[in-house]
Amino acid sequence: MISAPQSSGKANGIKLVLAWGFVGIPLVWGIVQTLLNAIKAFQ
Amino acid sequence: MAVSFLNRERTIATPGYSRWLIPPAALCVHLCIGQAYAFSVFNLPMTKLIGISRSAPGDWKLTELGWIFSLAIFFLGVSAAVFGRWVEEGGPRRAMFTAALCWAGGFLVSAVGVYLHNLWIIYLGYGVLGGVGLGIGYISPVSTLIRWFPDRPGMATGMAIMGFGGGAFIASPLSVWLMGRFATPNHVGVAETFIVMGLVYLCFMMVGAAIVRVPPPGWAPAGYSTPVQPKPLVTTQNVFVYDALKTPQFWLIWWILCLNVTAGIGVLGQASAMSQEMFRGRITAVAASGLVGLFSLFNMLGRFLWSSTSDHIGRKNTYFVFFALGTFLYALVPYSGAIGSIGLFVLCYAIIFSMYGGGFATVPAYLRDMFGTRYVGAIHGLLLTAWSMAGIFGPVLVNYIREYNVTHGVAAAQAYNVTMFVMAGLLVIGFICNVFVGSVHERFHMRAVEAEDEVEAAPVFGGR
Structure with missing residues (x-):
């Protein structure tokens, strides 16, 4: 069995931050908008 | 050249590739196709394309517009069933690429439908073409995630499918904002919104297709070994x-x-x-x-x-x-x-x-x-x-x-x-x-030799 390639090095870390930021930022923005609307609805 | 970029063998990960890049690749697709849950934000504006401030004679009715979403969900199921094997054997990149073209294409065709005020074009665009994009996109990262995360398959697929649920959170405010930007006193702005969203989704999904990789044959995460004593109700075999x-x-x-x-x-x-x-x-x-x-x-x-x-x-x-x-x-x-x-x-x-x-x-x-x-x-x-x-x-x-x-x-x-x-x-x-x-x-169960042949022959399409 081939051993797991270790995600080492700065480049890999930057890729991970960029990739997760790329999907995470819009998702968090959408969730915040939804929560704000939900709060407004109850005021 | 461009087509070979989509081939399964071109997506095999090189040493050092982090498996934690796969969930964002999957999310790039699922966050986009999850827009389907927010399609209803277009319903009311599309009943006023002629009347603008209120529905006028000749404007579409809500009951007619309801079929757009129903068709998309119907074709999601049909295409996932029909193209499942094609997705599996061709690899995730080809599937994600195809899903992106269908999904974005569905929006662009629908924009034409809105512009010409022809509902059948929208049925064909968002309902059929978009629905096919939904089906292929939905299943495209599933087996790849399971192979990269044999130790936590539930969590891995959960992350992607969570994206499908989350897509509406982005699409809903984005659609409303875009329609507001494109609306004029004599124009609702739906067609332009469809065009922008189609192009944004195309780019977003292509990023997912570019970063996705399949693990090399025999790969396993560090410290993980296939259990010698299989867990109950968890097979180590494969079924065709x-x-x-x-x-x-x-x-x-x-x-x-x-x-x-x-x-x-x-x-x-x-x-x-x-x-x-x-x-x-x-x-x-x-x-x-x-x-x-x-x-x-x-x-x-x-x-x-x-x-x-x-x-x-x-x-x-x-x-x-x-x-x-x-x-x-x-x-x-x-x-x-x-x-x-x-x-x-x-x-x-x-x-x-x-x-x-x-x-x-x-x-x-x-x-x-x-x-x-x-x-x-x-x-x-x-x-x-x-x-x-x-x-x-x-x-x-x-x-x-x-x-x-x-x-x-x-x-x-x-x-x-x-x-x-x-x-x-x-x-x-x-x-x-x-x-x-x-x-x-x-x-x-597939015979061992048959399963091995499948792994070796994976890039060759069509063989069992």
């Missing part, structure tokens, strides 16, 4: 996609998904009206829309939390929780109305919707446990026909039961009580189906 259809396990899981989704989707569409009618004068239309947003959040979070939990307690036990707890909660909703407790109502629905989402997200790992990893994406595609079926049955069941009650003199506040008990009954049937799920008989 069409052989899975011959097993009782496939059909039991088909019914499990169908019943769980029927119950959830039925009340999801009615949550706003139901909350206003059960708590008349206490929950306004605006508050109800806020509640629906809150429930959608639980739907999304449930996808990740329940599927991750299933890695620890097992898939079968997770569905036992869904069906047992779900039955209790559905039966409790009428009681919350009777005692006038909004808090209890919200709590019941929040958990119900988390389990509705959890049912979607846990099922790929359940299939992997039953049929192995080789064709899990294709088998998952076939299973999604249960979703199409539930998408029709759920809302119809809820609407007809309510209508029957109201026409027979039942007060609006109590009109949903029977519905809730019927939904609880469906979950009892689901519970019984789950009881009968056992290991797949070994006569359905």
